[in-house]
């Protein structure tokens with residue numbers, strides 16, 4: 001049986017570092033409020049006026065991942081691109097990345113599953129590999145949030161949370177007799193939570209998708225809206241649940257996991273998860289203080305950092321990815337090096 005094995009990882013962020021103090025000049029907020037409630041100290045946003053799409057950041061991360069994997073772009077059979085902030089309304093960013101990599105004709109697909117997007121993509125890659133439909137897959141999570149945030153006081157509850165970033169992972173199907181690669185996975189969705197975290201416009205369901213003249217309140221419908229408390233409470237409930245599900249599937253215990261990579265939405269969510277699951281602080285990887293919430297990019301960025309720092313990657317080591325986000329969607333993947 002072929003297993004999905006990670007061969008290389010890469011990450012990229014835009015050049016503009018935005019601190020909480022910078023945000024307090026744009027809106028009524030403080031470094032204290034943001035750090036206390038979210039753990040975020042800084043994030044990266046594209047420069048004012050810079051033209052940079054999710055596929056551009058994804059390209060930079062992909063080149064780094066390809067180099068580490070020892071792959072050339074021509075080796076890739078399939079591109080899976082996770083984003084909620086595609087470069088353009090359509091076609092998908094996977095197609096744009098394909099051509100930027102100098103490729104043609106290989107399939108490319110976008111996954112629109114927000115903060116769980118990378119996990120949906122990794123599980124899709126695993127399914128392609130197990131079925132024999134693809135052998136070498138480039139999985140990318142990339143977001144440009146900053147160009148779509150309401151940076152006034154009206155949008156402060158959402159704008160302070162999000163950062164731009166990309167992570168890429170080269171996944172290869174390897175015939176192996178040992179238990180390695182993706183061991184088990186669980187994915188979920190609950191569309192009844194869609195309104196709790198969403199961006200409404202542009203919307204195909206409207207008779208006039210393109211507004212002719214935008215005024216005051218109309219503009220707000222182009223920005224993300226969030227019921228923060230509801231999202232928080234649901235995340236804290238679902239993350240432990242899906243962790244138990246995936247562990248059961250693999251017949252493992254939480255103590256068998258060497259390092260956990262939760263999605264980086266809020267440090268307090270991850271601390272609550274850690275306490276609930278009775279995990280020591282040293283076994284949970286957090287970097288939200290430096291990046292903010294980069295949505296589909298957060299887990300591959302974290303994995304790339306942890307591999308670079310030799311925190312994980314030794315043969316036989318088991319790691320867990322777990323995420324919850326808009327949709328609602330949530331999932332978990334167990335992986336062994």
Ligand code: COA
Nearest residue numbers: 029030033037115156157160228229231232265266324325
């Ligand atoms: N700066 C300063 N004050 C802010 C603020 C900001 N950036 N954003 C909101 N406030 C204000 C609110 O207006 C409110 O004021 P009020 O009491 O006068 O009405 C006050 O701070 C408290 O807001 P509240 O929403 O109760 O804060 P909270 O403790 O619930 O924290 C979140 C807000 C967003 C940090 C928290 O709900 C959260 O993290 N939720 C999950 C979000 C998430 O993970 N999203 C991504 C999922 S993938």
